[in-house]
Amino acid sequence: MKTNEEIPLKKILIICSKGTIEDVYAALVMANGAVMEGIDTKVFFTFFGLDAITKKRMNRLKTATVGNPALRMPGGLPFPSLLGILPGAEAGVSWMMKKEMEKLDIPSVPEFLEMITAGGGEIYACKLAADMFKLKKEDFSEHVTGIITVGELYQMAGGEGTQIVFV
């Protein structure tokens, strides 16, 4: 009888395609967590996810107040969509999200990138999306290793015990 032996996770590639606070942090927490476990970690930012590694934008990520049915007011009541369209609503909600995260000692985006690379993780930008948004190497955080193509990403995905996660 063949046993179902588990192969431990050795390498993970995390693709972050979105630029909201919650999506970017999901990718960063998973990436940093993998680095902490000694797993070979590569994070690939594409499309709006590029905001997280763009110097001018990485500290200004937002949470959507419109089209976000899970958003709640403090206290738990649903956040009315009409309120979400008011000027400043998105900024206010995003500010609150960041404040709550700070209370839990969750690092800022630049600090997270620093922690990931300090532990040997690698950060990449997607070439096609960078071209589309007219972003160059100098627009990105110093922690970005390079701007790469999809093909190059897949070349990094070889080996037993490798997984790809898409955010």
Add this chain to the structure above:
Amino acid sequence: MATKIYKGIPVEVNEEGYFVNPSQWTPEMAAEIAREMNINLTEKHYQVLDFLRQRFLQGETLTIRSVGKSGIVDVKEFYQLFPGGPLKNACRIAGIPKPVSCI
């Protein structure tokens, strides 16, 4: 649960090798635990272990970030001192439970 002998003293450890009772730990045992993980402890290692034990005994949640802000090592040095999972490995060597933090 298992029993391990460090420095001639039987110590209760869990299935991953973490001390069940942190008060059984002595700095002399640390070197022996570290050797199991192919780490040779230096003065810097001991400073980090002390920091972790202190924070743990104060009931704080241990994170890589807090070690990086300790003034002893930065995050990069922490990874170099305890390769392949610094917080986990350092906690095991420091005789305290496996950290439960996600960051």
